[in-house]
């Protein structure tokens with residue numbers, strides 16, 4: 001029926017070929033041991049780096065929390081610091097997983113390609129603005145800190161839940177030199193509901209964000225590049 005079995009001689013040739021080229025010594029040394037040693041060293045180094053980075057972040061947060069609440073009794077400060085620690089560590093880990101590849105661990109972005117989050121007015125404005133950017137993504141020209149960017153920011157509404165988006169936005173609003181208030185999962189849920197018809201269409205850039213959120217920022221208007229607006 002099929003062409004395969006009509007030519008058994010082809011089959012035989014293939015099998016003989018295999019036998020002739022088989023080198024038994026290859027079986028004894030499947031992976032050279034120096035390679036295994038290098039892989040193991042890298043794995044241990046990676047684990048250690050992760051551990052120390054996480055510790056550095058939580059310690060800084062601890063210190064801030066304790067400083068900001070001088071009127072609290074030590075036990076209350078301790079409790080708050082511990083709770084703050086757990087939340088801060090979780091948020092920092094989410095940021096590292098989902099954002100740091102592009103915006104970098106220090107929030108500085110990548111010059112000419114990815115805008116900074118440290119000092120960005122989009123991050124520091126009313127929390128609904130950064131939450132909306134995360135939910136819908138962004139694709140179009142935008143000026144951040146005087147530099148024009150025109151790339152694509154992924155859409156997160158399908159990947160991240162309300163709680164995760166709240167944690168991440170709270171993290172970037174309070175990290176590095178940023179000093180803006182936290183956002184709750186309830187606020188994210190409300191923004192998600194308000195945008196529900198357009199979640200799959202990324203914001204068209206700074207100009208569309210200004211139309212929707214301009215009231216939150218005095219400089220955003222002058223900031224945006226003159227660009228043909230898609231109608």
Ligand code: HEC
Nearest residue numbers: 098099102115116120122138139140144149150151152153
């Ligand atoms: C694949 C790379 C990439 C990832 C991952 C990414 N972004 Fe972005 N982000 C961008 C780019 C590129 C822009 C600018 C888009 C444009 O030019 O229209 C941007 C813009 C932004 C902006 C508005 C401009 C600014 O600098 O304030 C915010 C806020 C933002 N991203 C936050 C985040 C957060 C939080 C995460 C993690 C959930 C994240 N981004 C993940 C690439 C990325």
